Each structure stands twice: as structure tokens, then as C-alpha cells.
Amino acid sequence: MDGFDIRDPRFAGFILGNAPLEEIASGFRWIEGPVWMGDWNCLLFQDLPRNRTMRWSESEGLSVWRSPSNYANGQARDRQGRLVACSHRGRCVTRTEHAGSVTILADRHAGRRLNAPNDIVVKSDGSIWFTDPLYGILTDYEGGRQVSEQRPAVYRLDPDRRELSVVADDFDGPNGLAFSPDERLLYIAETGDQTKPNPKQYLRVFEVAADGRSLTGGEIFHKVEPGYSDGFRVDEDGNLWSSAGDGVHCISPEGELLGKILVPHTVSNLAFGDHDTCRLFIGGSHTLYAIFLNRRAAGSPAAG
Template identity: 40%
Template structure:
């Protein structure tokens, strides 16, 4: 992916760090954010979820590929990653934009086999630590925001290295689900570094054991849990099979059965840019899912209610602020929109 910063039409501040990372443009200091995109209504039910005239605001820009947004309630700030840029950023309305962690993922010098060296998906734990899908280091880790220290939680399955963990979600019981496509490796499925025979969806238990719960998807990507935690949702960013899967879980967290929740084949065929990628849920069970064309809003049965478009590919989303602000990572920028539902887990 090529860097393509969007030029702001108003005063902006430039961020520069001693680490020498590429500068990113922060518009927080102006407290006036440009409006982008539009909201398309497919079903009248959307009107009680997102107002059709809600403003989609671009709040920060200048990234290669923004991903993995996470609202940290203890501190009231947003974390997100520029995966190819190997940088984690922090944004708040009060402080604006700053580099939080660089490198966010792989910290070595041998980049020959890596396509995306940075961290990707994030989730927060009750203690305030952050779970991190470290694509570049090919592992799942725990990050202490205070010390910036990372602890490896899982790096192998059945004695072989993981591909490049992409997204992660924590179950309230302490287990962690994560996806492991090979997007972080040069050559992707053809990478000589790839050791796993499957691009899997895994469960990491509290005892450190790793269990494969799905090995039949080509490119498992975004992952989320339903409000009652009885259903695991996984986005498959495969252009030949662009679907969202729903897995019914038992009390242990094993899969009882699976079904295709929704299919984006028609959107792919239309030429819309994007793929099933990251997703997040409201507390009433509505799905907000990155898709060709933008961010789809769907009900728990996969029915399309509307589309939030930013004018650029949307990679992921997260709820924050008072629980009714939806943040979207959208290629070179980050956007936000006020909604009329509360985000699942946004109080963390």
C-alpha cells in the first residue's frame, strides 16, 4: 500500500518524533474537523441506530494503513495502529495525536520476509492492559500501557510459528480469540516463512494453551463476540468467499456449530473497494462491519440496515467516549461519527 496523505484545507499541526517516524497530521488543535462521506439507509431500522444526517468527521490523518482502533476508558483516549508503518498512535480530543509506541510490532532489523511489520488488532483487559495482535512479531501479546512493556502470550500452535495474528477479542472468562491470516508475510500464502497449514481462528485459554476453532477460512480477519458471548463472529476477507461467519459457542468456548451470517459477494462484484475486515458490536447486538464500500450496519441476523461511507476503505471500528461515538480507521485517516446506540464494552 502506498502512502497517500490527504491534504487538510485548514490549519493543522505536524507531529514529529525523535524516533524519526513519518509525520502524521493532527487536526485536534483546531477543534474543527472536516466532514467526509455519507450515510446510506437500506432499512428504516437504521434511523434509530445512526441518524442519516450524522456528521462523519475526519479527526486525524497521514497514515499508510490505519487499523485496530481501541478506546481506553481509563484515560479517555483512542489507540490505533499504522500496521505497515509499525507505529501505534494515541488520540484524544484534549491532547490530539501522538506516537504511543514505535515499533508497535516487530522490533528487529531483518524485514526481508515481512509485508506488515506492525501490530494490528487490539483489545483491553479489565486490569487496563491491552491485548495485541502483533502481525510483525507473529504472536499475541499483552501490552502494559504505562511501561510499554510487551509480554508474549502465544507465538506457536502445535510447535509451529503463527502466521501473523490480525485481530483479537477477549472473553469475559479470560480466554482470547484471535485470527491468524498470513497478511503480515511477503508473498502471503506463498511466503516461505509460513509454517501453519491453515489460516486459523484460535482460542487462547488462561493456562496458555492454544486451540484451533476454525481452519477452513482462507483469510480470517476481524473477530468479535456477541453481547452474551455465545456467538463468535469472524470476517473472511477472501474476494472469492467474502463472508461473515457466526460460530455458536458452548460454555467452554468450543464451537457447537457454524453458519454464514452474511455475504458480501454482490458488493465485491459491484467493484466496491474493500473487504470484510474489522468489526465491532453495539450492546444491543447490531454489527458494524468493514465491507466493500464502507462500514455496514447489520442486525444480529446479518440483515443490512445501512452503510457508513467515508470515501475511503474502512478497515475497522470501535466505540468510545460516552459509548456513542463510533471511531473508524479508514486507510490514511481516522474518522468518528455519533450514533444512537451504545457500544459493547465501550465503558472499559
């Protein structure tokens, strides 16, 4: 089938023969942080180097939603439907309230500034989990060159108590993250120290403690090739849909490559959305793509 690389018969069942990959918007510098706003019926995503958040909908097309965005990157919805986001320039995690004001939820740990929060996910208990690599403060292109005050890490934030704790710090460059449908596992992308010639680049899997506050394990789950896993999402059956150098790779819960959606440009991030969350929106470098699948996203807040 044109446009796909089928490695396992299961993947053929995920594809709709009359639903090809569509190019829906272009002209960006580097797309990041897509999130579906179910109650608004639109997608928000970052044109990161241009320091702006974009809005796309089927009925209204493309517009600028927020500019400047403070070099925002990863975004998610909380249990009340509010937008929580990572800011490179601000070195913080923010929440956009229903009335439109922006609240800083976290910008320091142990008295030192965060680096450049990158990707974010909200658990069903309302806790916010995010990665904090150095990428956004290494150059001026995606945030602004600044001095790091602590090592890269993955954090858990209790937004009500404003309690921030480290759940993993054995990463060179923690990036995308997502929970399994039952939230017993947390997958985290290691994209490494990209200033080095051969950075560590693979997906890791952690077990979430029964109290939902800590992690164990961290084994290598899968290595994406070509390219690496930057952002990814999990579907209703626990399959991972990951960015890659040649498109989107679908990975089983056992870590097996099931197949690929071939995309003309390197994919940075992606998100399920549209009706019944069966449409996959794909950030392909400077172009936004979308494809309908015979898959739905794993459980998410009702407002999302």
C-alpha cells in the first residue's frame, strides 16, 4: 500500500484504504507541541522558532493563537480542560486559565531554575509530568541561550500543592513522554546529548508506583530508526505512535515495530484528535499533516 510500510498484519488493520495522508498547512520553521482542543474543535501547535502558537480547524483554517508564545513547546489539557504548556524561554510550566490569564505552575526545583521544559502529560489524578532537557537553552533558535542550573530530569508536579519532585534523572536528554492506557507504565524518549557525535537515542519504559508518585525500571523499550523518537502518543490498545526520521512508526506494547506511515519530512511530534480522536495530526518539520486511522487515542480528559 502506497505511503505505508507494513511490517505486521495488525498494522494493515489500522489503515483506512480511502484515507490518505493529507497536507493541511505549511510554511512553518519547526512544528512542536500539537494538542487537540475537543471543545474548541481545533488543533493548537507550536511554530517554535517563530515564537508563536498556531490554531488550525477544519472550518476556519489556520490562524495565530498566541504570539509571542514565550517559545512554548509541549502542551496538554488538564482535568478541567485548561491548557498546560512547557516554555523554553520562560524555563517554566504554565497553565492558561479559562478566562485567558496565564499562571506559572513551576519554574524552579530545589531553589534552582528549571532548564527548558519540553514535553508534558497529565495523569488521571491531575498530576502533571514533564521532561526538562537542555535543548531550549543551548541555542537562540528555539528559546534563548542561557546557563543550566541543574541536570536534565523528569518531574512530577502536584498543581494544587505546587509540589515538584524528580521522578527520573538518569537521562542525557529526556523528551517526549506518554502513559499506557492503564497508567501503569510511563514511556519516555531519551534523545540524548545532541552536542555529542553519538547521543543516546531510544524509548524507555518505567513502571508507575501504586501511589502514582514515583517510577521504577527504565529499561530500553524500543529504538526508532532512522532518526529517533522525539514526540509520541499511545492509542486505545497501548500501541505507541512515534515520530521518526522517515515518518511515524507504530510500535506494539511489546516493543515490536508494526509498521510506518511514511511522511516526506522528518516528524517531530504528533497528536490524536478530531471526532472520536481517530485522526492523527503529524508535525513534519515545516508542514502539518493529518491522517484518519482505524485507531483511537488512549483515554484523555473529557474536555480534550
